[in-house]
Amino acid sequence: MLDDFFLRALVAGVGLAITTGPLGCFIIWRRMAYFGDTISHSALLGVALSLLLQVNLTLAVFVVAAIVSILLLFLQRRQALSADALLGILSHATLAIGLVMVAFMTWVRIDLIAFLFGDILAVTWTDIAMIWGGGILVLAAIAWLWRPLLASTVSSDVAEAEGLRPERARLFFMLLMAVVIAIAMKIVGIMLITSLLIIPAAAARRFAATPETMAVLASLVGAAAVVGGLFGSLRYDTPSGPSIVVAALILFMISLLPFGRRGSARVAQQEGQGS
Template sequence: MVTVTILPTVATMGIEILILPAMAGLGLALAAGPLGSFVVWRRMAYFSDATAHAAVLGVALALALHINVLIGVVVVALVMALLLTRLSRGHAGDDTNLGVMAHSALALGLVAIAFVPGARGDMTGFLFGEILAVGARELMVIWGGAMLIVAIVLWQWHALLLATVSEELATSEGLNPQRLRLVLTLVLALVVAVGLKSVGALLIGAMLVIPAATARAFARSPEQMAFGASVVGAVSVLAGLLVSLYVDTPAGPSIVVAAAGMFALSRALKPA
């Protein structure tokens, strides 16, 4: 039986636990900023949601096979992303297909985990994150994954940017757009695994899209937008944790609310 419990808040646990959650959130913001920019440029919001929702199925698989949850999440998220890439290629109505896959993956994961022997059934942490429960080991995994993601994006930055502008132009320059899509797919699966502990499967898509959309209002170059997205994500993490401290609200959702507030502010202050 799947149950939902009240999410922990900073106010109920004490301010001394803010350091590790803040560092974990900053690691996620660092990785999600550049990748989120490509998600926005390529209009892959549904794609990222479907991949993130599949992470719940990865959790069920990991628990059933008694393997590390991170491995299960990466494998299933990557398989889902590859499947979505194949299904969406050359079809009309991609948003419909991606929407169906996103919600179906989440529902299938919730159903599957209910049949895992010995599973506790409390899905709150997997759905909304447990950033307040991040320990030193999880922090190392988050930052290790974040640095790997940033390294891959920087390594392929020019090629990914060129393929985003025009796949025909990328091909004329000797690049392989299909391979570059595979790179984005792999990195997206990694960021889902990294963000699952912080904000959960339901909110990781928001941390990819909202900071990047906020930074786009003021960026004058792709590099500025990618950097600005990481900054907006970092500020959202710190602001969300402070809101959780003083207003006694769930930390993960508070981070996303802070990001949404910055997006609304950017729309109001957007230069003509």
């Protein structure tokens, strides 16, 4: 029989993987991997503010991630710097400010390793309820935004001409990313969140005939990575968060083997024309 803490970890991890699958597809199609890193790095600043102001950790991380997302959109419209330069500045600045703030709070004892690399084995049933509840809301929002997000990924001008308001869809997408990062931090940690978003989607891409199929397969690959990583962690006594990412990497490498069929041109088009 499996211990209760291990079952909780499985339920939490699978719930997160189901949520990150569709989001990861849009990250790949839109070439926004560095954006995911930026938002995840800002989570440490949210942790520091949570400790300083004594507010809910998840709420603080979401608020900081949302502010960084909105600030990025504002700076991109100013066109003072390129997008990758802005992302680099925000990513490293928020991470550094968070670390400095934590260092100044000498009255607080904090396990930075747990925040950086996660501690899925410590999740509670309350955490699980938040993960699944938040995940359902995120998936519902993605379903609602699916058409404008997909259209603007292919061509923002066409989406604008069709009245789909791509800028609004992009803002909502960034806020959804902030929600997922806030609820995922405890599971895989700040440094590994983007990996769980990107690697399963990249592994699913080869076998997807449509964008919708790729989103579903990405969730399944992510769930398989969670299960495989946790059992590998149990078997070999390795850190659980990194083990999940390694399992996802193994599945990605398997997807590169010369068998089966590649994804259709329509799926490839999303990545080729995404921005």
